[in-house]
Every structure is written in C-alpha cells, then in structure tokens.
Amino acid sequence: xxxxxxVHRIARxxxxxxVGRPVSASSPQGRFADGAAVISGRETVAARAxxxxxxxxxxxxxxxxxxxxxxxxxxxxxxxxxxxxxASANGRMGQTNQRGTVxxxxxxxxxxxxxxxxxxxxxxAPRRARGHVRMSEQTTGLGDDDEWPPPVVGQVRLRxxxxxxxxxxxxxxxxxxxxxxxxxxxxxxxxxxxLVDGDAGEERFTAVVRRKPTxxxxxxxxxxxxxxxxNVYRAEMLFRARLDPHTxxxxxxxxxxxxxxRDWAYLLPIGVETxxxxxxxxxxxxxxxxxMANRADRHWVYHRAGLPCRVCGTxxxxxxxxxxxxxxxxxxxx
Numbered sequence: 001x002x003x004x005x006x007v008h009r010i011a012r013x014x015x016x017x018x019v020g021r022p023v024s025a026s027s028p029q030g031r032f033a034d035g036a037a038v039i040s041g042r043e044t045v046a047a048r049a050x051x052x053x054x055x056x057x058x059x060x061x062x063x064x065x066x067x068x069x070x071x072x073x074x075x076x077x078x079x080x081x082x083x084x085x086x087a088s089a090n091g092r093m094g095q096t097n098q099r100g101t102v103x104x105x106x107x108x109x110x111x112x113x114x115x116x117x118x119x120x121x122x123x124x125a126p127r128r129a130r131g132h133v134r135m136s137e138q139t140t141g142l143g144d145d146d147e148w149p150p151p152v153v154g155q156v157r158l159r160x161x162x163x164x165x166x167x168x169x170x171x172x173x174x175x176x177x178x179x180x181x182x183x184x185x186x187x188x189x190x191x192x193x194x195l196v197d198g199d200a201g202e203e204r205f206t207a208v209v210r211r212k213p214t215x216x217x218x219x220x221x222x223x224x225x226x227x228x229x230x231n232v233y234r235a236e237m238l239f240r241a242r243l244d245p246h247t248x249x250x251x252x253x254x255x256x257x258x259x260x261x262r263d264w265a266y267l268l269p270i271g272v273e274t275x276x277x278x279x280x281x282x283x284x285x286x287x288x289x290x291x292m293a294n295r296a297d298r299h300w301v302y303h304r305a306g307l308p309c310r311v312c313g314t315x316x317x318x319x320x321x322x323x324x325x326x327x328x329x330x331x332x333x334x
Contacts, residue, residue, distance in 0.1 A: 001039065001070050004228020005271025007049045007194060010074055012046035012272075014056060014167070016081045021162040023058075028156040035177045036158055051193050051227025053174075055183055063183040069173025070285065077150045079164035084261050111149030193227040194265035195272070202261045209249040209257045216252060217328075220260070232302050233271075234287050235327045237263055237277035239300045245326055301327040 019224045025036040032271050038158050039058055046057030056064040066072070146281030150161070150166055158169040169175060176188065191208070209219055220234045229237070238245050241260055249257070271277050278291055279297045290296035300310055305327060307320035314331030 002052065002068055002072075003230035003233055003277065004049070004051050004193065004195075004269070005268055005275075005277065007052050007054050007068070007228070008272045009275060010214070011047045011049035011054050013076060013080070014044070014054075017076070017165045018044040018056070018160065018162060018167070019047055024161045026159045028152045028159060032158050032175050035064075035175070038062065039088055039160075040178060048196075049193075050187050050190050050196055051223055052230075053186065053190065053227075055178075055187075061180050063178045065174055065176050065178050065183065065186060066169065066172055067174035069171075071170075072172035073170050075168040076172070077166045077168075078148065133297065135149045144269065147264070189224060191222070191224050191226040194261070194268050196227075202258060202265075205261045206254060206257045209260075210252065210254060212249040215246045215321070216243060216247055216249050216260075217326055219249050220323065221322070226261070226264065228268065231324055231326075232299070233264070233267065235302045236277070236300055237267070238328060239333060240279065241272075242332050245328050303327065303330055 020043065023039065025040040027033040027036040034243060039062065041312075042059040042062065044058055046054060046055070048055050048057075052067060054066045055246070056066070058064065073312055076131045109222070150168075151162060154167070154170055156168045156176050157172060160169075178294050192204045194201055208225050209216070212219055212225075214222075217234065217238060217256065220229050220237065221231075237260060240263055241256065241262075243252075243256070267277075267279060274292070276292060276298060279300060279302075280287075280291060280298055283291055295303065304316040307316055309316060309329040309331055312329065312331040314329055316327055316329055319326050319328075
C-alpha cells in the first residue's frame with residue numbers, strides 16, 4: 001500500500017497538470033461509468049492529499065475521493081509538467097523508480113532505483129509501464145511514434161484527460177464522488193497529516209496517543225490517529241525512537257510522543273521530494289547514492305528480518321501485529 005508521501009506526490013502532479021483545465025472522463029472498465037459521466041466536461045479546481053487519501057475538486061462543488069489501497073495505481077501519459085519540488089521525473093508514480101532520482105550533487109545524472117519506490121512501475125502493486133509513459137521537467141508532448149490518446153491497458157476504473165495529459169486509475173479501494181460535506185466528513189475522520197495540519201496536528205496526535213491503551217505499533221498504523229504512515233515508516237520511526245512496538249500509547253512520556261510526530265513531520269517531506277522512504281540520516285554522498293538506488297540501503301530495520309541490527313548487532317525480528325508485518329530490533333527497542 002502506498003504511504004502518505006506517494007499520495008502527496010500524485011496530488012501535486014494533478015495540481016500542476018489538471019487544475020484549471022476541463023477534463024473528459026470515462027470508465028473503460030465500466031465500474032465508475034456514472035461518476036465519470038458527471039465529472040466529464042467540468043474544470044478541475046483543486047487537488048489535495050490527506051494521508052493516504054486524495055481528493056480532486058471539480059466545478060459545481062463536486063469532489064472525487066480516491067484511496068488507492070493495496071493495489072491501486074495512477075498512470076500518467078502525454079505532456080507532463082513536473083512539480084519542481086519533486087526530485088525525480090517519472091511516469092507511473094510509485095514503487096519502482098525506472099527514471100531515477102536526481103540528487104543535488106549529481107547535476108542531471110539520475111540515480112536509478114532497482115527495487116524500491118517511485119515511478120514507472122506503480123504506486124502499489126508493481127506493473128510494467130508502456131513505453132509511451134514519460135515525465136520530465138517539461139516535456140513537449142508525445143513523440144511521433146506515440147498514440148494519442150494512449151491505448152487503454154488493463155482494468156482502468158477511471159480515465160481523466162485534458163487536451164495534453166492523460167491519467168488512468170487502476171485497482172483503487174475507493175473511487176467515489178462526494179459533496180463538500182461528505183468530503184469534509186471523510187477528512188474529519190482521518191488523523192492529522194504534518195503537511196496539512198502543522199503544529200495543531202502535533203497537539204491532536206499527542207493527546208490521542210497518550211490516552212490510548214493500544215500498543216504504539218498499532219496506533220501509528222491507525223489512520224484515525226495519524227495519517228499517512230504505513231508498514232515502512234511505522235517500523236523505521238519506532239526504531240529511530242528506540243521504542244518497543246508493544247508499549248501502550250498511554251505509557252509513553254509526552255516528549256516521546258511529540259518526538260514521534262516531529263520525526264514524521266521530518267521524514268514525510270523527504271519522501272515527497274525524493275519519492276523514496278529514506279529513513280537513515282547522516283549518509284555521505286556514496287551512501288546516499290546507494291540508498292537512492294536500493295531499498296536495502298535506505299532502512300534501519302524494514303525488510304531486514306534475521307539480519308544484524310545496524311546499531312547493536314541483534315537479529316532483526318519479524319512478527320505479525322494485527323495481520324501486518326512488523327520489523328524491529330529487540331536489542332535497541334526496549
């Protein structure tokens with residue numbers, strides 16, 4: 001499942017490429033045909049992300065709510081303007097960076113991610129992308145050999161198109177039209193997001209966690225407590241705080257809880273900018289390049305079951321917590 005940084009990245013692409021433009025909408029799969037008919041011909045007026053949910057606003061107070069869930073993905077094709085705050089150029093946004101991430105010291109030379117996040121393969125379940133999908137800082141449109149509109153590939157729930165840009169949605173958990181009241185009710189049920197709620201989010205998160213008997217390892221995954229954290233960020237944040245995942249929230253000191261929020265507020269923008277869930281600090285240039293290229297070099301504990309802890313040497317444990325995989329170090333996190 002994509003975590004919050006990916007959904008913010010997608011919302012930024014919609015903001016730059018769709019907001020202010022009328023769209024044609026269709027549902028090649030047929031499962032969203034009625035909703036697509038309502039949207040089609042309307043101007044896109046807003047794009048926003050809150051945690052793992054994205055909301056696209058259209059004329060006449062219509063909102064499209066999309067939650068990608070475990071298998072959802074957006075594919076972009078055509079003429080793409082990339083948000084300048086996003087460091088990589090890519091087509092399908094999400095889990096495999098085939099176009100690479102450009103680091104500040106690299107100039108125009110990309111670092112390619114061989115197995116991780118962010119781009120032509122998907123934002124969720126990895127998939128092969130067709131060759132016509134491309135993104136750059138400012139493309140000039142499709143090449144002579146590309147079809148326009150691009151052919152429909154697979155089960156496309158919703159296709160949104162402007163004159164120059166196409167976005168295809170596949171496999172979402174939720175794709176639904178909402179009124180403004182319904183949209184605000186959805187958001188009100190979500191926990192705070194550092195990129196949306198700022199300092200007020202810290203107060204809300206701290207108050208909720210400190211009254212809960214629930215283990216902190218579960219609370220960080222509860223989207224009504226805090227928005228956007230998934231398996232990777234949960235494991236890494238707990239390690240960075242040296243916290244036992246089984247500690248009840250109400251047993252944690254206030255400063256520890258505030259520290260978790262501030263760490264999320266620190267890590268989330270890094271993920272949005274780079275497209276990678278980079279959780280290791282203080283990397284030199286070579287280590288940073290390795291981390292951008294390989295997930296195995298960018299995390300403390302995630303996907304390291306049985307391997308020695310990078311700090312204390314204890315074997316990293318993998319257990320199930322509420323049917324989700326949890327990686328942690330019994331040596332450091334106690």
